[in-house]
Amino acid sequence: MSERKSMPIYMAALPLFIMIVAMGFTIIKYEGAPHIPLLLGAFSASIVALFYGYSWNEIESSFYSGIHKALPAIVILLLVGLIIGSWIGGGIVGSLIFYGLKLISPGYFLISIMLLCTVVALSIGSSWSTMATIGVAGMGIGISMGISEPMIAGAIISGAYMGDKMSPLSDTTNLASGIADVPLFEHIKHLLYTTLPAYVIAAVIFGIVGQRFSVTGYESEQISLIMENLQSQFIISPWLLLVPVVVIVLVLLKIPALPALSVGVVLGFLCQVLIQGDAVGTGVLSLYDGYQLNTENELMNNLLNQGGLSSMMYTISLTIVAMIFGGVIEGTGMMKKMMDGIIHLVRSTRALVPATILTSIGTNITMAEQYISIIVPARMYADTYNQKNLHRKNLSRAVEDGGTVTSVLVPWNTGGIFVAGTLGVETLSYLPYAFFNLATPVISILLALTGFSIVKAGLEEKSSSKMNRNIG
Numbered sequence: 001m002s003e004r005k006s007m008p009i010y011m012a013a014l015p016l017f018i019m020i021v022a023m024g025f026t027i028i029k030y031e032g033a034p035h036i037p038l039l040l041g042a043f044s045a046s047i048v049a050l051f052y053g054y055s056w057n058e059i060e061s062s063f064y065s066g067i068h069k070a071l072p073a074i075v076i077l078l079l080v081g082l083i084i085g086s087w088i089g090g091g092i093v094g095s096l097i098f099y100g101l102k103l104i105s106p107g108y109f110l111i112s113i114m115l116l117c118t119v120v121a122l123s124i125g126s127s128w129s130t131m132a133t134i135g136v137a138g139m140g141i142g143i144s145m146g147i148s149e150p151m152i153a154g155a156i157i158s159g160a161y162m163g164d165k166m167s168p169l170s171d172t173t174n175l176a177s178g179i180a181d182v183p184l185f186e187h188i189k190h191l192l193y194t195t196l197p198a199y200v201i202a203a204v205i206f207g208i209v210g211q212r213f214s215v216t217g218y219e220s221e222q223i224s225l226i227m228e229n230l231q232s233q234f235i236i237s238p239w240l241l242l243v244p245v246v247v248i249v250l251v252l253l254k255i256p257a258l259p260a261l262s263v264g265v266v267l268g269f270l271c272q273v274l275i276q277g278d279a280v281g282t283g284v285l286s287l288y289d290g291y292q293l294n295t296e297n298e299l300m301n302n303l304l305n306q307g308g309l310s311s312m313m314y315t316i317s318l319t320i321v322a323m324i325f326g327g328v329i330e331g332t333g334m335m336k337k338m339m340d341g342i343i344h345l346v347r348s349t350r351a352l353v354p355a356t357i358l359t360s361i362g363t364n365i366t367m368a369e370q371y372i373s374i375i376v377p378a379r380m381y382a383d384t385y386n387q388k389n390l391h392r393k394n395l396s397r398a399v400e401d402g403g404t405v406t407s408v409l410v411p412w413n414t415g416g417i418f419v420a421g422t423l424g425v426e427t428l429s430y431l432p433y434a435f436f437n438l439a440t441p442v443i444s445i446l447l448a449l450t451g452f453s454i455v456k457a458g459l460e461e462k463s464s465s466k467m468n469r470n471i472g
Contacts, residue, residue: 066327
């Protein structure tokens with residue numbers, strides 16, 4: 001192995017710059033997929049790392065390390081494909097759409113689906129599980145009402161991430177409080193200062209915008225036609241709604257997401273075979289290729305021809321490519337070099353929280369993984385918060401405000417990839433309507449600059465911190 005040379009920050013940032021420029025041309029100008037720009041970034045990072053003394057074995061190991069971190073997300077994506085295919089084939093999604101059209105007024109749909117997703121995510125602690133179940137049905141209901149798909153996705157995302165962020169059962173909420181060494185409920189209470197205003201802003205906007213979709217006579221006829229078509233294609237029953245209820249209850253009982261979603265897949269398959277009367281082979285095909293419906297109603301076809309393992313392959317391949325880029329950036333020290341440069345620029349207490357938030361957003365862009373956007377900045381800035389006499393709950397809130405909610409806004413991040421694959425809406429299309437996710441980091445930065453809700457460290461916390469460092 002050749003001797004390593006010190007890597008200047010501009011060389012560490014070069015692969016990221018190349019990737020972002022290539023991504024801009026590919027997505028904006030050519031409307032292509034983000035896979036190749038990410039691979040170009042990984043290739044550029046590999047060349048830089050070789051030049052500065054890293055061996056090829058070390059670089060290759062960083063690829064695999066990045067992919068390994070994405071494996072839990074990949075397995076969930078596979079299950080989401082299965083669950084969508086089986087729930088459509090089993091008539092579960094059809095029943096949810098039918099009763100949703102019957103009960104919810106189009107004028108209040110956006111705010112209703114946002115509130116529903118909030119309650120479910122708050123209860124089960126998972127934005128992903130909420131979007132994969134309630135979110136998929138919500139897309140179907142909203143599209144049937146003639147509401148813009150990106151707008152529906154924005155409402156679902158806003159509600160799901162609000163509930164996830166404030167839930168004591170959420171993995172990201174527990175991760176942020178744990179890494180920053182802040183009691184869980186103290187962390188959640190501190191989140192209210194930034195989360196509640198962002199949520200109110202989103203609710204007001206969706207409430208006002210939703211009034212554009214009040215039912216006209218023509219639209220009422222269209223909705224009635226869709227409901228009739230659903231009844232002609234599926235056995236519609238309120239009993240089928242028990243399947244998503246079972247999945248939600250399992251998660252509430254703290255059953256891990258994988259077995260809980262697996263139960264949902266099995267129940268959906270059984271509903272398709274035993275209740276809808278389809279052959280076993282048809283049910284198996286729905287699990288792999290998604291449900292296949294061929295009617296004269298094009299909206300119905302687009303609405304229900306979804307799901308299956310095959311529908312997730314694009315999403316999974318993008319996840320793998322993104323994590324290859326993230327892995328090499330982290331494994332070769334480039335990420336740390338860029339982070340060190342940021343810390344060096346942070347001189348004032350007032351700039352520390354905005355710097356943390358922007359670092360979490362930057363980590364979501366470069367590392368393409370939500371959990372890393374919490375872990376890396378929290379570890380990186382912990383000592384600086386202590387030195388500047390700031391309570392660590394400012395740190396835990398900052399990494400949530402910058403990391404948790406923005407992962408879904410990056411097309412190549414696991415969050416953005418998941419939503420695009422699950423809800424069927426491209427990231428850049430729904431991004432302008434994810435009002436909660438957009439508003440949260442902005443509000444958090446504004447509060448930090450004004451000093452409002454920024455808490456100083458108490459004597460007890462400083463003593464505890466000093467003791468922990470002495471023990472370490």
